[in-house]
Amino acid sequence: MKYLHTALRGVLTDEELKLLPGGFERIGHVAIVSIPPEIVRMTDNIAGALLKLKNVRTVAMREGGISGRDRRPRLRVIAGNPQTETLHHENGCSFKLDVARVMFSTGNIYERERLPKLVGPKEVVVDLFAGVGQFSIPIAKHAEPDKVYAVEFNPIAYGYLRENVRINRVGHIVRPLLGDCAEVAPRGIADRVIMGLLHVTHQYLPLAIEVLKRNGGVIHYHESVPSKLRFERPVKRILEVAAGREVEILNKRVVKRYAPGVDHVVLDVRIGPGHA
Ligand SMILES: C[S@@+](CC[C@H](N)C(=O)[O-])C[C@H]1O[C@@H](n2cnc3c(N)ncnc32)[C@H](O)[C@@H]1O
Structure with missing residues (x-):
């Protein structure tokens, strides 16, 4: 069972749970989620569940795709620390980046x-x-x-x-x-x-x-x-x-x-x- 579905069972209705995204991204201390318009009123609950995860200090929501020649993401911080610059560790490498200003997939x-x-x-x-x-x-x-x-x-x-x-x-x-x-x-x-x-x-x-x-x-x-x-x-x-x-x-x-x-x-x- 996906984390958000488990965490929000009993908080969201079964219909709302079906609309929840299957997953979310984690880049450094930032969790990034897409929230369908039909359940946007549940944003605080979704963000609250993500903030409970270890090492997640900021939750941001995608507001459309990555745009422009320089592939700038469209994100809005919805909970936690407003700081979107982070240090992401992966495969023995460290990547510093601002998830709201540059693309990282x-x-x-x-x-x-x-x-x-x-x-x-x-x-x-x-x-x-x-x-x-x-x-x-x-x-x-x-x-x-x-x-x-x-x-x-x-x-x-x-x-x-x-x-x-x-x-x-x-x-x-x-x-x-x-x-x-x-x-x-x-x-x-x-x-x-x-x-x-x-x-x-x-x-x-x-x-x-x-x-x-x-x-x-x-x-x-x-x-x-x-x-x-x-x-x-x-x-x-x-x-x-x-x-x-x-x-x-x-x-x-x-x-x-x-x-x-x-x-x-x-x-x-x-x-x-x-x-x-
Ligand atoms: C989609 S990102 C991908 C980054 C990385 N290559 C990856 O695949 O994860 C593409 C990057 O190419 C840069 N870019 C796009 N057109 C370019 C060009 N003509 N010359 C140099 N950089 C360019 C953008 O600014 C952006 O940072």
Whole structure:
């Protein structure tokens, strides 16, 4: 039985319990919950139940999805301490961030654990949409790359990225770069490129190929895609952009359900050498 259902049995009616979300997110000391409009009057009870959890000091409610080019979340604190800046510990890494100002998806945890295991010794990695270091930090901590270039254009996320590089003591490996990846990403340098963005990721595929070394490398390509086209559309887009190069799809997986009928998928793709 889900925590909220158990905690609120007898407080909410059976009908209201059915409308309760199955889960909630925990990022550092903040619990984040979505409350359907039909039970919004029960907000105080729901928040009170979450505040009873160990180490939860703030409860925030989602007010719509993550928006804008810089993927800013829409949250409102509904109980507890109004402080939304937190320190989140996961997989031997620490991430400082303000959950109300920058995006951090708890649903991507498996991907954050998986990627470092794929990175070979001495590789050069370019993380084109680095956020607060969600992929760059665990790769630097758990693999043995030569360098990780972490590109981020939102100054708030970039500030936390730099702070997380410092907190995790990976300054000798991770080089944060502030700016639009189309302008500041180094070219012809990478064994591996991470494209951890949704909605417009395909627009950056030509850039990702330019960032790879001339003899090619691996791209981790994320896309939000209608479930019906789950792997078909991303594969088609990759093949189109990489026309004339050898392409090997190494792996494809659903990261999470993004919205009803829409999946967040990731494909690991090896791109062969370019022409001289
Ligand atoms: C959805 S977040 C994902 C963070 C991380 N890659 C992950 O998957 O968990 C995408 C990040 O890319 C940044 N971003 C979006 N477009 C960008 C661009 N053209 N150049 C650099 N950063 C960009 C946003 O500001 C945001 O922090």
